[in-house]
Amino acid sequence: MNRQIVIDPVTRIEGHGKITIHLDEDGQVENAVFAVTQFRGFEKICEGRPFREMPSLMARICGICPVSHLIASAKACDELLAVRIPPTAANLRKVMNIAQIVQSHALSFFHLASPDLLLGMDADPAQRNIVGVLKNNPELARGGIRLRQFGQQIIEWLGGKRIHPSWVVPGGVNGPLTAELRDRILATVPEALDIIQKTLNWFKRTLARYNEEIRTFANFPSLFMGLVSRDKELEFYDGSIRILGAGGNILADNLDPARYTEFIGESVEEFSYLKSPFYEPLGYPNGMYRVGPLARLNIIDRAGTPLADQELAEFRTLERGAVLSSFHYHYARLIEILHGIEKIEMILNDKEILSSHVRALARPNAFEGVGVSEAPRGTLMHHYKIDEDGLMVWANLIIATGHNNLAMNRGVLQVAKHFVDGRKLQEGMLNRVEAVIRAYDPCLSCSTHALGKMPLLIELVEPDGRIVDELRREK
Amino acid sequence: MSPNVRVKTLKIDGKDVSAREDQTILSVARENDIFIPTLCQMDGLTSVGACRLCLVEIKGSAKLQAACVTEVQEGMEVVTDSERLHSYRKMLIELLFVARNHICSVCVSNGHCELQSLAQRLGITHIHFPFRYPKLAVDLSHDRFGMDNNRCIRCGRCVRVCDEIEGAHTWDLMGRGDASQIVCDLNQPWGSSETCTSCGKCVHVCPTGALFEKGKSSSEMSKRQEFLPYLTLMRGDHNE
Numbered sequence: 001m002n003r004q005i006v007i008d009p010v011t012r013i014e015g016h017g018k019i020t021i022h023l024d025e026d027g028q029v030e031n032a033v034f035a036v037t038q039f040r041g042f043e044k045i046c047e048g049r050p051f052r053e054m055p056s057l058m059a060r061i062c063g064i065c066p067v068s069h070l071i072a073s074a075k076a077c078d079e080l081l082a083v084r085i086p087p088t089a090a091n092l093r094k095v096m097n098i099a100q101i102v103q104s105h106a107l108s109f110f111h112l113a114s115p116d117l118l119l120g121m122d123a124d125p126a127q128r129n130i131v132g133v134l135k136n137n138p139e140l141a142r143g144g145i146r147l148r149q150f151g152q153q154i155i156e157w158l159g160g161k162r163i164h165p166s167w168v169v170p171g172g173v174n175g176p177l178t179a180e181l182r183d184r185i186l187a188t189v190p191e192a193l194d195i196i197q198k199t200l201n202w203f204k205r206t207l208a209r210y211n212e213e214i215r216t217f218a219n220f221p222s223l224f225m226g227l228v229s230r231d232k233e234l235e236f237y238d239g240s241i242r243i244l245g246a247g248g249n250i251l252a253d254n255l256d257p258a259r260y261t262e263f264i265g266e267s268v269e270e271f272s273y274l275k276s277p278f279y280e281p282l283g284y285p286n287g288m289y290r291v292g293p294l295a296r297l298n299i300i301d302r303a304g305t306p307l308a309d310q311e312l313a314e315f316r317t318l319e320r321g322a323v324l325s326s327f328h329y330h331y332a333r334l335i336e337i338l339h340g341i342e343k344i345e346m347i348l349n350d351k352e353i354l355s356s357h358v359r360a361l362a363r364p365n366a367f368e369g370v371g372v373s374e375a376p377r378g379t380l381m382h383h384y385k386i387d388e389d390g391l392m393v394w395a396n397l398i399i400a401t402g403h404n405n406l407a408m409n410r411g412v413l414q415v416a417k418h419f420v421d422g423r424k425l426q427e428g429m430l431n432r433v434e435a436v437i438r439a440y441d442p443c444l445s446c447s448t449h450a451l452g453k454m455p456l457l458i459e460l461v462e463p464d465g466r467i468v469d470e471l472r473r474e475k
Numbered sequence: 476m477s478p479n480v481r482v483k484t485l486k487i488d489g490k491d492v493s494a495r496e497d498q499t500i501l502s503v504a505r506e507n508d509i510f511i512p513t514l515c516q517m518d519g520l521t522s523v524g525a526c527r528l529c530l531v532e533i534k535g536s537a538k539l540q541a542a543c544v545t546e547v548q549e550g551m552e553v554v555t556d557s558e559r560l561h562s563y564r565k566m567l568i569e570l571l572f573v574a575r576n577h578i579c580s581v582c583v584s585n586g587h588c589e590l591q592s593l594a595q596r597l598g599i600t601h602i603h604f605p606f607r608y609p610k611l612a613v614d615l616s617h618d619r620f621g622m623d624n625n626r627c628i629r630c631g632r633c634v635r636v637c638d639e640i641e642g643a644h645t646w647d648l649m650g651r652g653d654a655s656q657i658v659c660d661l662n663q664p665w666g667s668s669e670t671c672t673s674c675g676k677c678v679h680v681c682p683t684g685a686l687f688e689k690g691k692s693s694s695e696m697s698k699r700q701e702f703l704p705y706l707t708l709m710r711g712d713h714n715e
Contacts, residue, residue: 050613050621056581056693074695164580224544361690389615390667 003422009037010434014327014443016063019412019433020271027422032413034405034437036274037438043395051080051386056166058139058382058397061165061441064107067100068242068375068400069382070168071237076382077170078088079258079369080390089172093239093359093410095185096158096168097373098347101236102192103151104376105293105333105340107302108441109175109199110144112331115436117206121213122428143195147337150192154185154344172359182348189345190316193307196338200311203334210327216418217436218326218411221246223279223289225403225444226296227257227374233304236294236337236374243279243289248321251279257372260381264398276405277398288406291378292440294333298322305346308339326411331441364390375400379440401442411436485551494547501529501542502644504555512564512593513703514571514682515630516543518702520639528564528593531555539563561597565583568594572626573604574653576625577683583696584684590628591683612661616666619689620678622659627685633704639707645671657685663669676702 008018016038022031036370042061046054058073059066071093118137127135133142152162158177169171171182173196190379207214224244229235232242241255243263265287272275279287284326286429289295303309315335318328364386371382378400385394415436419429487504494503499522504511513528525572526542531542538580542555554560571577571590579585593670611624631648634657638644645668649658659665678686679698 048612050615050689051580051621052690052692053583060580165584166692166694169695174692174695363690391613391615 002030004424005420005422005430007430007434010034010437011473012115012434012438013375013441014053014062017274017437017442019437021416021420021422021433022419028155029413029416029420029422032409032433033271033415034409034412035272037272039273041113043397046392046395049392051077051384051390051392052170054382054384054392055168055170056164059164061397061399064443065100065104065375065377066164067096067159067168068104068373068380070165071097071100072169072371072373072375072380072382072457074168075353075371075373076369076384077261078360080364080366080367080384080386081171081360081362083171085172085360086351086355086357088176088355089247089358089360089408090237091350091353092158092173092177093168094349095344096155096165097236098155098344098378099151101376102337102340102344103136103148103155104441106144106147106151108376108438109330109333109337110141110147113435113438113442114140114144115204116431116438116468117210117330121432121435122426125427125431128431138447140199145200147195150188150341153188157181157185166397168357171361174359176356177307177354177445179354182353186345186348189341193338196341197307200334200338203315203331207331213432213435214325214327217432217439218407218414219324220410221324222410223251223282223287224295224298224322225279225289226299227289227372229304230301231304232301232310234300234302234336236340238373240300240381241372244295244320244322246336248298250299252281257379257381260372260383260398262369266398271403274405275398275402285288285406288410290326290407291330291400291448292327292376293336294323294326295378296374297332297335303335303339304340305342308335309344311335311338325364325405326436326439329441330374333441344451377401377443378403401440404440404442408442409442410438438460477653478501481548481594483547483551485547485549485666487553487555488555496547498547499543500531500540500545500547500551500553501615503547504542504553509555512597513543513622514589514593514628516631517632517635517680517700517703519707520632520635520680523631523635526628528566528567530560532557532560557681565597565599568597568599569604571628572602573606575627576608576680579626581693582626583687583691583693584626584698585694587694587697588684589682614665615674615689616664617668617671617689618666619673619674620665621689622657622665623685623687624656624686625685626683629657630679630682631657631707632682633686635681636703640703641672641674642673643674646677654697699706 003023005021006050009016017036019034021029024030055070055073059070061069112129114133118133119128156162159167227235227239228242229239241257243252245251263280264277267276267284277290278284303312369383373380380400383396387393415433419432481579482493483496484493492503492507501511512528514528516522522543524544529542532554533540554590562605614622621650634646637646645659646657649656660668679700
């Protein structure tokens with residue numbers, strides 16, 4: 001008797017998706033797929049609108065990472081204007097982008113993932129949340145909330161609001177930084193650095209408890225992709241694309257992000273609204289690659305800031321070659337937070353940062369533009385085409401979560417095969433299946449461009465559709 | 476005030492006020508710091524009573540009157556704010572929102588929009604009518620300006636300023652009722668207009684983001700309207 005288990009929706013992620021686990025006649029896992037059940041349609045909505053509206057419009061894709069979309073969109077618009085934006089504007093955008101990455105990573109690690117890590121994968125689901133963390137380790141929870149605030153506060157100070165600021169515009173930003181504000185941001189750096197260093201130490205001590213998960217959480221060879229700076233350091237705003245092979249070898253380097261269509265193919269699965277990009281030269285599905293914190297730390301030569309470089313050296317000792325377990329996305333996220341805070345300090349101490357020349361003014365000079373930046377979850381691509389008047393005629397978006405689609409599916413299958421036993425279904429087993437998805441910190445609302453129900457429902461369904469078992473978790 | 480002008484006395488919201496005989500209720504109310512919402516009215520342009528937001532109650536009359544086009548009378552008793560008026564005004568604003576696609580969050584005029592700030596002032600938090608989502612194109616064919624019919628409330632300020640002040644009469648209203656639309660010359664792209672002088676007055680009297688300067692991103696289009704009272708003063712007009 002073949003059966004299937006459906007986890008719908010997956011909890012403690014951003015957006016709505018479901019996992020379907022197919023069991024064979026002995027109750028063993030045969031297959032498992034992760035489907036994104038929501039549809040957004042931004043690529044269509046934008047058609048016919050003025051391109052200068054795009055940064056604000058596209059930012060509405062996501063309430064968690066509006067800044068990431070703002071940045072990628074503004075970069076695509078810079079290409080339409082065909083201008084070189086003032087260096088200070090690029091630096092100010094970088095500060096806001098990093099603040100976004102820090103706050104999103106803090107949300108992912110502390111609010112969404114840390115309940116599993118602190119309280120255990122099998123802990124009571126009623127406790128396994130940020131409130132449970134607050135009870136059991138108040139310092140950890142408070143630190144997480146403060147770190148998120150650190151990032152959000154910088155976004156608000158720079159852009160006027162925490163969510164959906166409109167300060168980043170085609171050609172630069174719409175106002176310079178004041179000395180007073182620079183100093184106010186710099187004053188918040190020491191506390192943030194202290195919190196992240198303590199958290200890293202705590203996390204490294206707990207790693208030993210999760211050997212089984214590390215071994216099985218989407219731990220397989222794959223390619224890794226991301227932006228690197230000219231010096232091959234960690235880069236979130238600009239740079240070229242580097243692709244790392246499964247063995248840790250550099251497969252492709254110095255790729256121009258604007259020419260992404262030459263090396264990235266996009267396929268569509270019937271069961272999901274999320275498309276599955278792949279590395280074109282290796283074809284589908286062998287061209288499966290991962291993006292995001294783990295990928296970024298795998299592909300770079302060094303981080304580029306002193307404290308993060310120390311941590312990176314330690315991180316690299318986890319495995320020979322590339323670090324393959326997606327469980328280590330969490331670890332990588334913490335190192336990126338550390339790097340981000342150091343980098344913000346570095347950029348703000350640049351003597352040109354207070355320059356009042358922060359915007360290049362121009363009319364559209366090109367009909368096509370690609371903007372690529374690193375969002376918290378990985379490489380983000382906005383590609384626009386406009387008509388002579390500057391009205392949008394076409395858009396293609398590849399969202400960070402989309403790049404990871406093939407790898408997430410592979411991870412779900414791996415974890416389900418290892419942990420799920422259809423003969424005696426337990427909540428903790430299924431939580432691990434969700435947790436592997438959580439490790440990627442997918443943002444489904446972003447990636448499909450959102451409707452869904454929040455309670456978790458797991459069903460055991462017979463081939464004739466009869467429900468034989470059911471686990472229900474109310475909101 | 477010349478000695479020949481006759482003075483009328485009336486009550487607005489229970490307050491005794493005096494006015495010139497040719498003044499409208501709206502103008503007297505404003506002189507006395509009494510708020511009456513408006514969208515189509517603009518000092519310096521002819522009042523047309525199109526938006527109906529300035530409706531007031533007049534004692535002895537069952538009909539509501541538009542304060543911008545109703546002249547004062549001796550002994551008139553006017554109520555500018557009642558539950559009935561408030562609910563009508565909210566309804567009118569809500570209908571403006573559903574008629575077109577007013578996406579404040581990404582609009583060039585976000586934060587500088589008369590429709591948006593009036594909705595906030597009237598305490599509108601929800602829309603109780605189904606949205607119509609008409610499919611309307613944006614016209615960016617003009618060299619310097621853009622026209623987005625999605626944000627237009629058809630107040631006709633652009634039509635009047637172009638006709639009465641600039642003397643070009645590039646803009647006009649086409650169609651009736653909900654199908655009415657602001658058109659350029661003979662319903663053609665703005666960039667192809669032979670009458671438009673590119674003076675930009677229409678852009679700056681527009682209360683929303685329907686008319687805007689090209690190059691502005693979301694929230695960046697604030698309107699400068701000081702030119703209008705200045706122009707009318709210097710020309711010696713006294714339109715209200």
